[in-house]
Amino acid sequence: MPELPEVETMCRGISPVVGATIKRVVDPNCAFRPLKIQPTIKTIHRQLHGRLITGVSRIGKRVLIETEPFALVLQPKMTGLVAIDRAPDAAHVRLILTLASNKVNELLYWDSRGLGTVALIPKDDVQRQLVIGKLGPDALAITESDFFERLASTHRPIKVALLDQKILAGVGNLYASEMLHAAHIDPRTPASKLNSNAYRRLFQQMLRILLEAIEHEGSTLSDGTYRNALSREGSYQSKHLVYDREDENCRSCGKSAIVRIVQAQRSTFFCPTCQKR
DNA sequence: CCCCAGTCCTGCGGGC
DNA sequence: TGCCCGCAGGACTGGG
Numbered sequence A: 001m002p003e004l005p006e007v008e009t010m011c012r013g014i015s016p017v018v019g020a021t022i023k024r025v026v027d028p029n030c031a032f033r034p035l036k037i038q039p040t041i042k043t044i045h046r047q048l049h050g051r052l053i054t055g056v057s058r059i060g061k062r063v064l065i066e067t068e069p070f071a072l073v074l075q076p077k078m079t080g081l082v083a084i085d086r087a088p089d090a091a092h093v094r095l096i097l098t099l100a101s102n103k104v105n106e107l108l109y110w111d112s113r114g115l116g117t118v119a120l121i122p123k124d125d126v127q128r129q130l131v132i133g134k135l136g137p138d139a140l141a142i143t144e145s146d147f148f149e150r151l152a153s154t155h156r157p158i159k160v161a162l163l164d165q166k167i168l169a170g171v172g173n174l175y176a177s178e179m180l181h182a183a184h185i186d187p188r189t190p191a192s193k194l195n196s197n198a199y200r201r202l203f204q205q206m207l208r209i210l211l212e213a214i215e216h217e218g219s220t221l222s223d224g225t226y227r228n229a230l231s232r233e234g235s236y237q238s239k240h241l242v243y244d245r246e247d248e249n250c251r252s253c254g255k256s257a258i259v260r261i262v263q264a265q266r267s268t269f270f271c272p273t274c275q276k277r
Numbered sequence B: 001c002c003c004c005a006g007t008c009c010t011g012c013g014g015g016c
Numbered sequence C: 001t002g003c004c005c006g007c008a009g010g011a012c013t014g015g016g
Helices: A004-013 A041-048 A123-131 A144-152 A158-162 A173-182 A196-215
Strands: A021-026 A036-038 A055-059 A062-066 A070-075 A080-084 A093-100 A106-111 A117-122 A259-263 A266-270
Touching (some): A004 A055, A004 A196, A021 A041, A041 A070, A055 A123, A070 A080, A070 A123, A117 A123, A144 A158, A144 A196
Antiparallel strands (some): A021 A093, A055 A062, A062 A070, A080 A106, A259 A266
16 A cells, blocks of 8 residues: 555656656556546647656655656555556556666556556646645655644544645555554544644654655555565565554553554554553 | 545455 | 455545
8 A cells, every 4th residue: 555655665766767758658458447547548648758757756645757848647546556667467557658768668557456546737737736725745844833733633533634635645544553653642532632742752753654664665565565666575564563463462562462443444553552542 | 614434446365 | 165245445525
């Protein structure tokens, strides 16, 4: 499940495409449901062929392939991957950009469940279409005071608030559980009820965990889906203290078994000893 | 406005 | 051994 560290790893991995020229935008005729793409692949081909890729960037959990004057925006959601030259398998490759470059032949969008989306938008519209009203500040760029103010403004449980991309962009289900555990905060606590000390711990642990996860190229879970841009697995899953560890002993206090609850229809994992209200 | 539930989509694992 | 069902969840939609 690509969250900020996994998407950042994809961006770094595909950086060799910068400086390449796009030859063709190709529909690989994937056997599954068609890719959610706007406008059509044909139109995107017409707009992009012959253009130089000037940069690769990330906004929250989205990947931007930048040209002049367009940006191709890839949203991997649950099971999408952006890769170069090879993907986990051929069957689930949903989009191919063939490139003129001495470093890399193809930029691939692969997605096993196909929940992800691709869109081409004018670069000048990125802020208006993707950021304003849709995404809060990036989790690696937000200030501590802004983090505090934005989260404390809702009465929802802190775990649910952390997943709201309008409040803060980049944190997903896995890292939300991990950072709350590291900060010793009960995930059920209303975000408005946490004091500034708790927010300071949460802010610091969020940065530490996201940066460490990037160092480890993200987390590849037991389903094995997530890979970096070269199809290599991440290794941060070995550092997880609570995520997907229901009934296992807490790796921090050693006293309690990890508990799984459901909040806003998503699994939350926590240690009842380490994370008291 | 605020918040929650339903939806999309495929692969996998548990139960029988 | 094989089939069926439920579950995984990011982000969007609709409704209370």
